[in-house]
Amino acid sequence: MAKAHSLLSPVRLLVASYVLVLGATAWVACSSEADPAAQSRSGGAQPGAQQVPGVVLGPAEAPPVTQTQGTQARAPSPSRTLAADTSSNTSPSVVAGLGEGRESAPPTDALVAMSRNLEQRITPPIASVAGAQMLFVSCDKTPCMTRTQAPSLAALRQVLTALSSEFSGQIAFTVRERLSAYAGHAFEADVIVGVAQGAQQPVPSDENDLLIEP
Amino acid sequence: MQTRKRITFNHAWISVGQWVRVPQHRRGLVLGGTALVVALTSSALVSSGGDLGIVRNVEGSEIARIGAHIVQNTLTNLVAQGHNDQALDQAFEIGDELFAAHFNAGDGSGANVGNGSRFTRMPRADLIGSKQWATHVPSRATGPNTQACTDCHSKPADDGAGEASTNVHRDGNHTARFNQMVQRNTPHVFGLGGLQRLAEEMTVDLKAIRNSARAFVNCGTVRAATSVTNNLVSKGVNFGSITVSHDNNLSTCRETLNPPATGAALALSSDLVVRPFQWKGSVAFIRDFVRGAAHNEIGMQASELLGSPSVDPAGVDGDGDGVPNELFVGDITALTVYQADQPRPTTRQELAGVGLIPALSATENSDIADGSLVFDRTGCGNCHVRRLTVNDVIFREPSANADFRDTGNLFPNGRTFSSSNFDPNNAIHFDITQDAQENNTVNAANGQPLGAFQRDSQGHAVIELFGDLRRHDMGPKLAEEIDEVGTGKSVFMTENLWGVGSTAPYLHDGRAATLTEAILEHDGEGKAARDAFVASSTTAQQHLVAFLNNMVLFKLEE
Numbered sequence: 015m016a017k018a019h020s021l022l023s024p025v026r027l028l029v030a031s032y033v034l035v036l037g038a039t040a041w042v043a044c045s046s047e048a049d050p051a052a053q054s055r056s057g058g059a060q061p062g063a064q065q066v067p068g069v070v071l072g073p074a075e076a077p078p079v080t081q082t083q084g085t086q087a088r089a090p091s092p093s094r095t096l097a098a099d100t101s102s103n104t105s106p107s108v109v110a111g112l113g114e115g116r117e118s119a120p121p122t123d124a125l126v127a128m129s130r131n132l133e134q135r136i137t138p139p140i141a142s143v144a145g146a147q148m149l150f151v152s153c154d155k156t157p158c159m160t161r162t163q164a165p166s167l168a169a170l171r172q173v174l175t176a177l178s179s180e181f182s183g184q185i186a187f188t189v190r191e192r193l194s195a196y197a198g199h200a201f202e203a204d205v206i207v208g209v210a211q212g213a214q215q216p217v218p219s220d221e222n223d224l225l226i227e228p
Numbered sequence: 229m230q231t232r233k234r235i236t237f238n239h240a241w242i243s244v245g246q247w248v249r250v251p252q253h254r255r256g257l258v259l260g261g262t263a264l265v266v267a268l269t270s271s272a273l274v275s276s277g278g279d280l281g282i283v284r285n286v287e288g289s290e291i292a293r294i295g296a297h298i299v300q301n302t303l304t305n306l307v308a309q310g311h312n313d314q315a316l317d318q319a320f321e322i323g324d325e326l327f328a329a330h331f332n333a334g335d336g337s338g339a340n341v342g343n344g345s346r347f348t349r350m351p352r353a354d355l356i357g358s359k360q361w362a363t364h365v366p367s368r369a370t371g372p373n374t375q376a377c378t379d380c381h382s383k384p385a386d387d388g389a390g391e392a393s394t395n396v397h398r399d400g401n402h403t404a405r406f407n408q409m410v411q412r413n414t415p416h417v418f419g420l421g422g423l424q425r426l427a428e429e430m431t432v433d434l435k436a437i438r439n440s441a442r443a444f445v446n447c448g449t450v451r452a453a454t455s456v457t458n459n460l461v462s463k464g465v466n467f468g469s470i471t472v473s474h475d476n477n478l479s480t481c482r483e484t485l486n487p488p489a490t491g492a493a494l495a496l497s498s499d500l501v502v503r504p505f506q507w508k509g510s511v512a513f514i515r516d517f518v519r520g521a522a523h524n525e526i527g528m529q530a531s532e533l534l535g536s537p538s539v540d541p542a543g544v545d546g547d548g549d550g551v552p553n554e555l556f557v558g559d560i561t562a563l564t565v566y567q568a569d570q571p572r573p574t575t576r577q578e579l580a581g582v583g584l585i586p587a588l589s590a591t592e593n594s595d596i597a598d599g600s601l602v603f604d605r606t607g608c609g610n611c612h613v614r615r616l617t618v619n620d621v622i623f624r625e626p627s628a629n630a631d632f633r634d635t636g637n638l639f640p641n642g643r644t645f646s647s648s649n650f651d652p653n654n655a656i657h658f659d660i661t662q663d664a665q666e667n668n669t670v671n672a673a674n675g676q677p678l679g680a681f682q683r684d685s686q687g688h689a690v691i692e693l694f695g696d697l698r699r700h701d702m703g704p705k706l707a708e709e710i711d712e713v714g715t716g717k718s719v720f721m722t723e724n725l726w727g728v729g730s731t732a733p734y735l736h737d738g739r740a741a742t743l744t745e746a747i748l749e750h751d752g753e754g755k756a757a758r759d760a761f762v763a764s765s766t767t768a769q770q771h772l773v774a775f776l777n778n779m780v781l782f783k784l785e786e
Contacts, residue, residue: 117300117542117557117558117648118541118648119647121539121540125538126538129536129538130538149642150536150641150642151537151538151642152536152638152643152644153538161642191497191498191499191714193715194516194520195507195517196369196398197366198400198401198712198713199712199714204635223482225498225499226483227499
């Protein structure tokens with residue numbers, strides 16, 4: 015009994031734990047560099063993750079973790095680090111081009127250039143309407159699209175009129191009411207600019223007609 | 229749907245109003261206290277630049293404690309490969325931990341409010357310097373005012389409602405004027421999956437009615453003027469009517485939404501989308517609510533709110549706190565799934581019936597039964613509709629209904645869903661009548677899981693909401709000084725009474741400490757019911773309150 019007790023002495027536990035944590039840290043660091051998705055897998059709720067029911071740790075006892083850089087490459091808590099990564103056979107793919115600290119690919123130079131050109135062109139007509147703003151430009155598909163927002167339907171109609179003028183009528187759009195408990199009330203339009211002949215959409219004279227869904 | 233694996237929790241429980249949730253992260257860690265010392269030492273070995281790095285190294289990080297960010301691609305791939313159960317379990321558990329996490333500066337909690345402040349309970353539209361409160365992206369209406377979801381959703385315990393002390397103050401128009409702000413009390417988040425499904429099906433119904441009217445007058449074809457008015461009724465709830473008028477000798481039509489009754493407010497917006505969240509019915513889907521609250525209340529910004537298709541969100545620090553990329557798309561999915569799969573509210577009678585709390589006395593049961601009659605007699609149930617049913621019992625994130633996910637399958641920053649492999653065709657899904665992650669180890673009297681919504685004989689989910697998901701004009705007493713979302717200063721959505729016995733104080737700003745006070749605040753469309761309550765005997769009034777207090781929130785301890 016005495017010998018068995020000594021095996022569980024605090025000193026031995028400390029040494030064993032230290033080795034385990036250092037090993038876990040190294041494992042996480044390696045997997046972080048090699049496979050960003052593995053970080054999430056290791057951090058996820060692993061089916062079969064080893065838990066010891068009934069052991070409750072208070073806030074002060076929650077184990078701090080190692081930190082490398084950025085906001086993603088972080089070591090999981092020990093229980094997860096030590097758990098088997100059972101999802102490794104079910105999540106084989108990652109988004110191409112992902113690096114540390116991101117989960118979607120960065121935009122290409124060509125996309126950035128195309129978007130900036132369009133932004134430069136549409137900013138003046140949008141800015142000419144009080145309270146209107148461009149939320150984003152998307153050139154993932156061509157022709158490009160911009161989402162714009164205005165505080166009223168009348169203002170949004172002015173924006174659409176200005177954009178239609180800028181693009182010689184070659185625009186198509188959908189309009190919706192936007193409610194947000196944090197951002198309040200607005201109207202927004204998705205405007206495709208540079209649409210082909212036949213696909214263009216005239217801006218109605220009555221702003222209330224903007225809201226009718228197709 | 230195949231039966232999915234259930235997470236098993238301990239059977240322990242604490243009585244209603246007193247239960248305490250013990251987060252999993254505080255339980256069962258293999259290395260125990262010894263690891264604390266060791267990990268601290270390990271942390272110190274890792275160098276990291278700047279004060280935030282020191283915070284992370286010394287204090288740790290909540291994201292790190294949870295394990296890491298969850299990448300959406302991982303969840304979607306699990307579903308795509310037939311492992312929805314794993315995706316659901318993983319999302320729920322991480323969502324659970326994110327909901328309880330007390331984020332720190334290393335995680336990006338809080339924001340650069342200005343003048344060195346990281347948190348504020350008072351909106352600071354006066355702070356307009358670079359990266360300060362008024363210049364944050366997205367625009368901020370409140371806070372950050374806390375470090376964790378559970379700081380406000382705390383009554384009777386995690387995922388519950390909030391005391392008046394947790395009210396948030398919003399200055400959406402950035403006026404920096406007290407009389408242009410509103411305050412909001414914290415609602416509970418139980419049963420949200422069923423609630424969203426209900427709104428989704430109602431929206432489908434209402435749009436079908438509108439489309440029928442359009443077809444009736446031949447919108448899209450040239451013809452003489454004509455019009456039709458169709459009642460907008462879904463699941464027995466009257467949302468008013470819609471008039472579709474065909475323009476004379478044109479192909480176009482005009483549409484007019486009409487309120488359900490003379491003097492009533494428009495019950496919903498012109499797009500006919502039933503928005504079941506926020507006090508004024510302004511938010512349609514849980515994800516929208518989650519990332520709005522995470523940014524505004526906690527200062528944890530979702531990457532899907534930042535950047536643009538041509539600006540990498542991973543590098544954008546929208547709230548000036550020095551930390552970009554605070555919550556991934558996958559993190560927001562996890563929080564959404566966690567809240568969607570919260571157990572349904574229950575009743576004290578139901579809990580007593582299955583032995584989870586002591587049996588109620590005969591007098592208590594009698595009072596509740598009589599109170600139920602008073603509820604009907606006074607007309608409360610006209611708006612606080614007792615039960616509504618959902619036909620398709622599967623909740624999906626992202627939703628299969630385009631009105632309940634971001635428009636055009638573009639995140640608010642304009643990036644495509646596909647850029648993060650967020651795929652409506654491979655949505656994490658669960659059966660709201662079977663797959664409750666909590667309160668699932670005990671069955672209700674009918675043998676169905678206590679945490680899940682009950683299934684009726686037709687296989688539909690029964691949502692005992694005590695609400696109608698309609699907006700109502702509540703009269704001048706409850707009118708605010710500003711019209712927050714353009715629906716009217718005194719217009720609010722019917723508050724769902726499920727769980728109401730656990731969630732005092734009441735009303736949008738927590739002004740009513742008791743249910744009686746809340747009833748007396750009713751005016752406008754609620755005036756008739758209020759008057760009927762006032763005209764009732766004190767005994768009847770007390771029984772009504774007993775009936776309402778029977779509806780509680782409850783969770784088995786994990």
